[in-house]
Amino acid sequence: MEITLQVAIDGVTYISHEEPVWRGEGNQLAMVDLRAFGLERMLEQLWLREASESGSYAVCCIPFYAYGLALGDVVRLNASGGVERLVRKSGRRVLRVLFAEDRPSADSRSALREAVDACGLLSEWNGERQVAIDVLDASIIQPVYDSVQEEIRNGTAFWEWSDVTQFRSS
Template identity: 65%
Template sequence: MAMVDLAPFDLGGMREQLWLRRTEEGGGYEVCCIPFYAYGLALGDVVAKSGEDTVDGLISKSGRRALRVFFADPRPPADSRSELRSAVDSAGLLSEWNGDRHVAIDVPEMSLMQPVFDSVQEEIQNGTAFWEWSDARNFGSA
C-alpha cells in the first residue's frame, strides 16, 4: 500500500491509500485498486514510489479508465444505485464502493458503457448524482 497526496487535485490535507504490487520487472508498482480521488490513475497503471509509502509518479498507463459516480443526499424517490450496480454487473465491469454513495468503476478499453450511463442519467440531469472520469486531469504530485 502507498498513499497519494491529493493536494495537486484541490484536496489539500487529504491522501488516498492505493493497493499496489511490485511489477515482475521491479521497475515500479502496479495499481491493484480503482482510485476514488486521485486523478490520472486507473487499475493496472504502473507507478513509482518515494520511500515506502508515497506514490510520486506515473510510469505507464494500463489503457484502462476509472469512471466515478457520487450520489448526493438527500436521495430521491427514484434512487438509481441498484440500477447502476446491475448495469455494471451486466457489462462485466469491476467496481468498488466507498460507503453507499460513491462508486469507482474500472473501464477497460472498448467497454460498452451506454447501459451504465443510462442507469444514472436521470439523477445526473436532476443534480442528485455526479460523475467524472479519473483521467479528466493528469496525475501529478505536490
C-alpha cells in the first residue's frame, strides 16, 4: 500500500507521494498549487519523468487533489518548476474515494483494496482515509464501486472522478 504524506509548514499543507506507482530513476518533482481548485494554502508534489515532447513531463503518480490530471498525462512546467499546463491527456482517469473520519462497523476499505487488486488497477493511498485509483478502462471497475456502495449510500464514503474539473494553474 502506498502512503501519501501531508505536512504543514508555515500554514501551507504539502501533499507528497512517497511511493508513486511509476517511480523510477530520473524522476523529478514539481508542485501543483491547488488554489485553482478552491484548496487554499495547499500544494501537491507530483512525480514526473521526461516525455518525448521537448520540455514536457509525464505524471508518474496518481494525483489526489489536482483536478484534470491523471497518471501518464503530459504537462509543462513554469519557470519556478510548478506545473503550468496540461499538454496531452494519457487516456487514463482517476477515481478518488474518501472515507469519513468516523468509521462504521461495516468498514469497506479492505474490500476496496481487494477489488482494486482483483481488477488489476494501480492505486495510491493518502493515510487510511483516501485513495486515488488509476483507471484506464472504466468498464472493468464495477467491483470497485460495489465494494464501497453501502458506505456511499450511508454517507461514510464519498467518490469522485478527478476529471470533473479541467486542470488549471493558479
